[in-house]
Amino acid sequence: MATGPRVALARADTAAARAALITARALPNPTLAATRSKDTPQNHLILDVPMDAPWVRGPRVGAARATARAARLRFVSERTAALLEVDTTYTMALAAHARFRLSRQTARDADSLRTMTAARRDAGDASDLDVDLATITAGQQSNVAATDSLTYMSTVLTVQTLMGIPADSATIVLVDSLRLAPEETTRFLRTLDSATTGALLLPSARTSSAIAGAPSVAAAEATLQAAELAVVRERRSVFGAPSLQAGVEWGDPASDSAHELLPTFGVSIPLPLFDRNRGPIAQAQAERDRARAELAAARLLVQQRLVEGLRERESLRARLVRDQDLVVRAERVAAKSLTAYREGASALPAVLEARRAARDVLGQYVDDLAALMTLESELRALTQPVTVP
Secondary structure (H helix, E strand, O other): OOOOOHHHHHHHHHHHHOOOHHHHOOOOOOOEEEOOOOOOOOOEEEEEOOOOHHHHHHHHHHHHHHHHHHHHHHHHHHHHHHHHHHHHHHHHHHHHHHHHHHHHHHHHHHHHHHHHHHHHHHOOOHHHHHEEEEEEEHHHHHHHHHHHHHHHHHHHHHHHOOOOOOOOOOOOOOOOOOOHHHHHHHHHHHHHHHHHHHHHHOOOOHHHHHHHHHHHHHHHHHHHHHHHHHHHHHHOOOOOEEEEEEEEEEEEOOOOOOOOEEEEEEEOOOOOOOOOOOHHHHHHHHHHHHHHHHHHHHHHHHHHHHHHHHHHHHHHHHHHOOOOHHHHHHHHHHHHHHHHOOOOOOHHHHHHHHHHHHHHHHHHHHHHHHHHHHHHHHHHHHHHOOOOO
């Protein structure tokens, strides 16, 4: 994940904000001027030392520090989003793998059924129409298995791309799998119950606290703080920082001590007569208003997604429990129908319909299980506390 494109971009933004903070803390360099004039004394050597006024330096450094913190929070937010994207894509790859295994097994069963139908036709117990129907079904299932194989490879390559691994060939192997056994489903649901984030089951006050601590909301709050300090910085920059001048003069031909060094001191104060920094102030205010709007939008989006996710989570849990029962029933019906056809007590269309229903139920089970796992990851990402590096 450290080499992923999203994390790399966020890391670059963080480095740029850190460099801006170093620039804001830097003191201005003095200027040394050497001049010569016809008037006496003719030689002048003046050192101009700019004064970093506290009323300007404080807001400047504060704004840069807040910007750096906002950049770090955005880095955390992008890293969380990248991890969530990889986790979601990985779950999709697991689901694609499960579907591919299911379609491959279905294709094998369909081919076995075709062979059985041909044998029964040779024995006089089936017609050529039954053989053609079984052959068509076997060919369709082979095509579905080939399509699911391509989908599985595509999701694996997508996972590699998100991880920063070249996608010219499949180099990773999925070590997990979506279990289809009922006991595995029950264990998975029990694990989710024990690992559920506390904010998901607590009153609205704690939910609001969880929303405020979301990575995207925390980053938006830090950006708003930096924008407000930028407005203060620009307003205090109307009066520029003064500078101290100190130097020496020498070279008076009419004097007995022509090479005597004569000290000189002065103060330089910029006067805001023509430009009162109105443009930068207006720009900083516009950026502050934009940061406020982005913060409000981030809060609304997180709250909306959290509420929708909780409702969707309960719906998926109910569907998964129902799918678990349907899978057992569908597999039992498919097995009984095949036995009845083998014994001559059932027609071929009934067997094909039973196996199609079992395949559809298993596919829906895989989709619902993958959707629930993805949703749980998203809810954890929305409510996890933010740790600024």
